Amino acid sequence: MARISGRSCIVTGAAQGIGRAIGEALVQEGADVCFADINAEKAAEIAELNRATAIGLGAKVTHAKVDVTDRAAVREMIAKTVAAFGKLDVMFNNAGVNKPMNFLDVTEENWNFIMGINGLGCMIGMQEAAHQMIAQGTGGKIVNTASIASRQGFDNVAPYCASKFAVVSLTQSGARDLAKHNITVNGFAPGVVATEMWEQVDKDLMDIGAAERPGQAMEEFSSEILRGRVATPADITGTTNYLAAPDSDYMTGQIVMIDGGMVLV
Numbered sequence: 001m002a003r004i005s006g007r008s009c010i011v012t013g014a015a016q017g018i019g020r021a022i023g024e025a026l027v028q029e030g031a032d033v034c035f036a037d038i039n040a041e042k043a044a045e046i047a048e049l050n051r052a053t054a055i056g057l058g059a060k061v062t063h064a065k066v067d068v069t070d071r072a073a074v075r076e077m078i079a080k081t082v083a084a085f086g087k088l089d090v091m092f093n094n095a096g097v098n099k100p101m102n103f104l105d106v107t108e109e110n111w112n113f114i115m116g117i118n119g120l121g122c123m124i125g126m127q128e129a130a131h132q133m134i135a136q137g138t139g140g141k142i143v144n145t146a147s148i149a150s151r152q153g154f155d156n157v158a159p160y161c162a163s164k165f166a167v168v169s170l171t172q173s174g175a176r177d178l179a180k181h182n183i184t185v186n187g188f189a190p191g192v193v194a195t196e197m198w199e200q201v202d203k204d205l206m207d208i209g210a211a212e213r214p215g216q217a218m219e220e221f222s223s224e225i226l227r228g229r230v231a232t233p234a235d236i237t238g239t240t241n242y243l244a245a246p247d248s249d250y251m252t253g254q255i256v257m258i259d260g261g262m263v264l265v
Contacts, residue, residue, distance in 0.1 A: 002030030002057060003245045008085035010034045010077065012068055012125060013095030015042035017195035018145065021233030022092055022240045024050055029241055030057040032085040036077050037095070040065030060085060068095045068121030074128045087136055090244045091129035093122045094145040098160045098197060100204045111159045118163035119170075126174050130183055139182030143243045144171050146189040146255050148263045156210045157201075164189075168255055175253030184252040188239050191259025192222040193231040226261025235260075 009026050013019035015037035023033045027050045035050075037043040040063070047063040054061045062084045064077040082088055096118045101110050126142050133140035149157060150164035167187060174185040192198065202218060205211040211220075222230045239258045242248055257263065 002028075003247070004241065005030030005057065005059070006032075007089040007244065008032045008034075008081065008087050009090040009092065009244060010036055010064075010081050010088065010129070011092040011094055012036045012066060012077075012121075013145075015039045015046055017197055018190065018193060018233050018236055019092070019094045020046055021237050022094060025234075025237035025241050026090075026244060027054050027057070027059060027061060029245070030059050031090075031244065032060045034062045034064055034077070034081040034084070036064040036066045038065065038067050066095075068093070068125055069116050071124050071128065074124050078128055078132050082132065087138070088129060088132045088140065089138075090141045090143065091125060092143045092145070092240070092244075093125035093129075095121055095125075096145060096163075096197075098157060098201055098204075100156045100160075100201060100208060100210065101158075102208055102210065103155050103158050105208070106158055111162075114159040115163050115166070118160070119166040122167050123170055126170060126185065130174070130178055130181070133183050134181050140184075141244060141248075142174060142178070142183060142185045143240065144185070144187035146171070146187045148189055148191045148257075148259050150189055150255065151257075151263050151265050156205065156208065171255060172253050179252060184249065186243050186248065186251055186254050186256070188236070188243065188256045188258050190236055191225065191231060191257075191262040192218060193233060193236065194218075195233060222262070224262060225259070229260070231258075231260060 011023040014035040043063040147164040149161040
């Protein structure tokens with residue numbers, strides 16, 4: 001029996017990168033999974049690619065379009081998931097964005113865009129998932145995606161760092177408030193992960209003069225990783241499966257570093 005079998009999960013930002021990997025790894029452990037993303041067409045495609053695996057394990061998949069900064073849309077996503085699976089057990093607040101700008105050039109627009117999705121979006125997802133879990137009366141798990149950028153600031157991604165520091169704070173605050181409802185709140189902090197987001201960040205850093213050639217930024221960011229290489233999404237999913245499984249039931253308010261030894265705290 002797969003260890004997450006029968007658990008109903010939502011993963012936001014699940015159309016690509018880490019989010020997709022999280023969702024697919026949950027399916028492979030027998031979970032019912034809603035692949036949610038602002039790109040509904042891509043989310044539907046990923047859900048369909050995982051349908052046969054889910055059926056083979058006696059599980060289900062669905063998808064939902066969601067703008068995580070829109071509370072009504074988040075509620076609709078949760079309602080769709082509950083209609084499909086009967087409940088919500090695990091909420092992964094994974095959707096996130098980055099748009100590098102040199103520190104002195106950061107604009108209000110850049111700040112609000114990043115903080116809105118990474119910070120406010122995380123809080124709304126936590127709140128609405130908790131409301132559903134409390135109504136069910138069976139507890140649950142909330143898992144937030146932080147980053148190495150939640151442990152130290154970097155000069156050309158200051159709003160992103162601030163947003164991920166906010167994720168850590170929200171995780172701790174949520175853990176304290178929701179413990180009485182048997183809801184745990186934890187997070188994980190990836191380092192440099194080879195995803196579509198990093199490809200875009202690489203281009204953006206060249207555009208602002210922070211890098212001179214493709215791949216330079218990743219090389220420099222990852223030069224001190226103790227494991228000697230950047231991560232792939234598959235390197236992250238052992239941790240995320242653990243955070244969704246009964247194995248982590250006694251753990252709350254924690255951020256698990258999964259960065260290959262890039263930041264030691």
